Amino acid sequence: DSGVTQTPKHLITATGQRVTLRCSPRSGDLSVYWYQQSLDQGLQFLIQYYNGEERAKGNILERFSAQQFPDLHSELNLSSLELGDSALYFCASSVVSQMGTEAFFGQGTRLTVV
């Protein structure tokens, strides 16, 4: 168990809908990262937060947004969902946002858009 908790584990929703994925980082970790894993694209970095502030942005669509709350949990909001958004979404956390610290991953949320 990595200590990173993601809910829900599975989500099935229709095109055009909006969903929220939740992540609780490991105790003491200030940095949270979101990744999308799909079969053809591998593991794509979406966005990073550090202590409540956005730190880095990757290939995140405008229909997607995220935030990190004062208690350090994070939410990834996906709206106007399309079939192609079906993927495994991972949250990871680390103690600091840079240097040689590894990130610890949650078990992911499998999103299926039908």
Next chain:
Amino acid sequence: AQSVAQPEDQVNVAEGNPLTVKCTYSVSGNPYLFWYVQYPNRGLQFLLKYITGDNLVKGSYGFEAEFNKSQTSFHLKKPSALVSDSALYFCAVRDMSGNTPLVFGKGTRLSVIA
């Protein structure tokens, strides 16, 4: 921009034989390098990392990796493969210079045959 290449989508090895999973990287400065493993329906688990110092890094489950700066490589190795090592392996890189997230390769599926 940093990037990682894992040239083999699939590696097959017989149980008891040595295994190598290849990784090459590209960064503007000095790298931090990581290996992660993903078992079916699980999140990514940290295996080992190279920060500085000895080019041979030892990690979990008997895995090790060799950093080669001239070849910009960080190959994962294990002297004797187990069937339980069968999984998806990801190499990742982070640039030392800034607040950059981990960038992952597309993954290599390792299959160890009894």
